[in-house]
Amino acid sequence: MEKLVGNAIFGQSGGPTAVINSSAAGVIITALQQEGVIEKVYGAAHGIVGMLNEEFFDMAEEDMKELELLKTTPSSMLGSCRYKLANADEDDTDYKRLLEVFKKYNIRYFFYNGGNDSMDTCNKVSKYMQKVGYDCRVMGVPKTIDNDLYGTDHCPGFSSAAKYIATSCMEIYQDGRVYNTGQVVIVEIMGRNAGWLAAAAGLAAYAGSGPDFIYLPEVSFDLEKVFADIKQRYEEAGNCIIAVSEGVTDADGKYLPELIGTVKTDAFGHKQMGGTAQVIADYIADRMDVKIRHIELSLLQRAAAHYASKSDVEEAFMAGKLAVEKAVEGYTDYMIGFERKSNDPYECEYILVPLEKVANTEKMVPREWINEAGNGIEQGYIDYCLPLIQEVSSTPTENGLPRYARLKKVLAKKD
Amino acid sequence: MEKLVGNAIFGQSGGPTAVINSSAAGVIITALQQEGVIEKVYGAAHGIVGMLNEEFFDMAEEDMKELELLKTTPSSMLGSCRYKLANADEDDTDYKRLLEVFKKYNIRYFFYNGGNDSMDTCNKVSKYMQKVGYDCRVMGVPKTIDNDLYGTDHCPGFSSAAKYIATSCMEIYQDGRVYNTGQVVIVEIMGRNAGWLAAAAGLAAYAGSGPDFIYLPEVSFDLEKVFADIKQRYEEAGNCIIAVSEGVTDADGKYLPELIGTVKTDAFGHKQMGGTAQVIADYIADRMDVKIRHIELSLLQRAAAHYASKSDVEEAFMAGKLAVEKAVEGYTDYMIGFERKSNDPYECEYILVPLEKVANTEKMVPREWINEAGNGIEQGYIDYCLPLIQEVSSTPTENGLPRYARLKKVLAKKD
Numbered sequence: 127m128e129k130l131v132g133n134a135i136f137g138q139s140g141g142p143t144a145v146i147n148s149s150a151a152g153v154i155i156t157a158l159q160q161e162g163v164i165e166k167v168y169g170a171a172h173g174i175v176g177m178l179n180e181e182f183f184d185m186a187e188e189d190m191k192e193l194e195l196l197k198t199t200p201s202s203m204l205g206s207c208r209y210k211l212a213n214a215d216e217d218d219t220d221y222k223r224l225l226e227v228f229k230k231y232n233i234r235y236f237f238y239n240g241g242n243d244s245m246d247t248c249n250k251v252s253k254y255m256q257k258v259g260y261d262c263r264v265m266g267v268p269k270t271i272d273n274d275l276y277g278t279d280h281c282p283g284f285s286s287a288a289k290y291i292a293t294s295c296m297e298i299y300q301d302g303r304v305y306n307t308g309q310v311v312i313v314e315i316m317g318r319n320a321g322w323l324a325a326a327a328g329l330a331a332y333a334g335s336g337p338d339f340i341y342l343p344e345v346s347f348d349l350e351k352v353f354a355d356i357k358q359r360y361e362e363a364g365n366c367i368i369a370v371s372e373g374v375t376d377a378d379g380k381y382l383p384e385l386i387g388t389v390k391t392d393a394f395g396h397k398q399m400g401g402t403a404q405v406i407a408d409y410i411a412d413r414m415d416v417k418i419r420h421i422e423l424s425l426l427q428r429a430a431a432h433y434a435s436k437s438d439v440e441e442a443f444m445a446g447k448l449a450v451e452k453a454v455e456g457y458t459d460y461m462i463g464f465e466r467k468s469n470d471p472y473e474c475e476y477i478l479v480p481l482e483k484v485a486n487t488e489k490m491v492p493r494e495w496i497n498e499a500g501n502g503i504e505q506g507y508i509d510y511c512l513p514l515i516q517e518v519s520s521t522p523t524e525n526g527l528p529r530y531a532r533l534k535k536v537l538a539k540k541d
Numbered sequence: 542m543e544k545l546v547g548n549a550i551f552g553q554s555g556g557p558t559a560v561i562n563s564s565a566a567g568v569i570i571t572a573l574q575q576e577g578v579i580e581k582v583y584g585a586a587h588g589i590v591g592m593l594n595e596e597f598f599d600m601a602e603e604d605m606k607e608l609e610l611l612k613t614t615p616s617s618m619l620g621s622c623r624y625k626l627a628n629a630d631e632d633d634t635d636y637k638r639l640l641e642v643f644k645k646y647n648i649r650y651f652f653y654n655g656g657n658d659s660m661d662t663c664n665k666v667s668k669y670m671q672k673v674g675y676d677c678r679v680m681g682v683p684k685t686i687d688n689d690l691y692g693t694d695h696c697p698g699f700s701s702a703a704k705y706i707a708t709s710c711m712e713i714y715q716d717g718r719v720y721n722t723g724q725v726v727i728v729e730i731m732g733r734n735a736g737w738l739a740a741a742a743g744l745a746a747y748a749g750s751g752p753d754f755i756y757l758p759e760v761s762f763d764l765e766k767v768f769a770d771i772k773q774r775y776e777e778a779g780n781c782i783i784a785v786s787e788g789v790t791d792a793d794g795k796y797l798p799e800l801i802g803t804v805k806t807d808a809f810g811h812k813q814m815g816g817t818a819q820v821i822a823d824y825i826a827d828r829m830d831v832k833i834r835h836i837e838l839s840l841l842q843r844a845a846a847h848y849a850s851k852s853d854v855e856e857a858f859m860a861g862k863l864a865v866e867k868a869v870e871g872y873t874d875y876m877i878g879f880e881r882k883s884n885d886p887y888e889c890e891y892i893l894v895p896l897e898k899v900a901n902t903e904k905m906v907p908r909e910w911i912n913e914a915g916n917g918i919e920q921g922y923i924d925y926c927l928p929l930i931q932e933v934s935s936t937p938t939e940n941g942l943p944r945y946a947r948l949k950k951v952l953a954k955k956d
Binding site: 142171172175176199200201202205206207208209289292293295296297298300301302304305306307311329330332333334336419421422423424425426428429430431432433512515516517524525526527528529530532 | 588591621624704708712713720726748834839841846847848932940
């Protein structure tokens, strides 16, 4: 295809993961190597927001050693955002501004790294640039611990979070049933609509050290029924440990904090949602004389680079690298995806998924991977997930502590 | 000294750690090797409670491979308890019962693995057996993530928890300041009265990826002043991340959750901790228009065997092993302790600390290791702690998941 010469811009968006910076390394290092094609490589501060505000860094100013360290540095090093572009038909202000910036900096390559909303952004930018006839190759680099992106076997970030969650649940299980007096432990796991992450607690159960029950958003959550599960197990075994997705909803689609009416409003009128685990804990406390502990894995589960999956780190890098290589070859309007070829040995092929198919479609855990009672995980999920978490990524350390990338972040000149 | 032939009993007590089972391995494996001296090795279910109830396992029934795996299995494999012995002068019921059990099973070696309260138990049993003239050698094996035992440089369990906390705080720091909109993150760390663990957040700050402020129980906690710290930093930097010990108290010695009346009390009269971060979050929410996230490291920090400190695993094992060897040599009424000889290279010597000196004395973080304002850590602590967290313990895995010890737990016959 036609050789397109110009500059590249890269942005990160949405919730961070343990390996999103490995994708950044893949994009940036590969783009810097495209001599005679990609001239300047810009990293946007806070994704699309930095592009709109002309706040982006000149990546050629960074030391290669530090860019390599991005592979094992958690969270979004360039900064992230949660900014939703309007539909261009309804309000094209942001698009016009983007076009202005792209022209000013001769941006001909646009790489965007994120989950559902980010792929929506990526798709909208791609379609707008096509519509106005501005020649710019647009590639999405997938990222989400939630693992809910359409068109790909799995998403970078998921495997590492799943490995951490499975192992943490095993540790909690060991700890949570140690006393001569019993307790109920509730572990809350991320995942707003899809249960891929909470299901990773099923790996712990598979290894003989896991929660008694696991509840995903794919199955309607009935507090009364869940309480019956817990009560029965506690009475039989003297302990009960459950894992629950933060995104479980009742039959009417209401999240637990809404259901129980514990949504608080602060002094400024902001709704502060109580944790799902807290709601369950309170429900039990009102009905049973038992020690209850609830644990939110919170940011730890998405930022735990110290225990990232080795294949995840590598695949995240490759997704970034291939996005650049494919764009240079002439492809545009795609997201890099994965297609599994084999579980033993584990092998994935990289594929191109049309952006418009990815944007805003959520992929759920298949119902047959959840047991009939809706409180446990079936072998199908185990077979799917185990190959993704086999090895730990080796993280460079300094004084026994992780050595993260240190970027200079030299702002590109605005003139 | 005189050779004392008989059986040995071992118990674990108090909160679990990532390495308390490594001490169990040290005691059990070494005791099983004392041919002609120690005949039977019993592991008590749930510590002293199992001894009183004649519920203990015959450790000779276990596979050596599984006993070796105890080194990297978190939590107390034999089960723990929180059971406080009365003073023998006031009520000697339990002591008489213990003596009866010891006589029945010819227990001549008593090894007890725990923290302050457990060393108190150990001391009381030791003194009682001396008083009644029952020949039994008693040795304490130290364990506590809190690191507050008197007479030892540090305690097995602490280094691993510190390594995990420091690294987790680094990861949270990376994640917690990633958006174009700011937030306040509050990380709650264990430690009832001493701030050794919360201070480990200072290692994260030392590595350039740590909380803006750290609050320990050693300094009185003034919510108003802390809020001023947070507000100022947030206004300057757009973000603020703090680490706080669950055990901070106000000028009147009240824990934060007590101020809002949500505290329960355990069998030792200890207040059940947790909820400190929530109290601070609520305080801020009432006064500032900002997104707030609070994270309790909860059980994760004490059970994270996947990231245990290598020296901690080794020292925990050695403490158990030496307890047995010293007892067989003729020592009794001591706890194994550590005396630091050198930081570079790190080197500790094992010492014997009289039990009565250890029992119920708490060791605090020296005031000079906390900054003057009481919201940060000084170099003294960093120099103390860094040598303890240098390397990660290697954990055996199966299918990418930790492979924990599987014990048969064959109950010793009651007749």
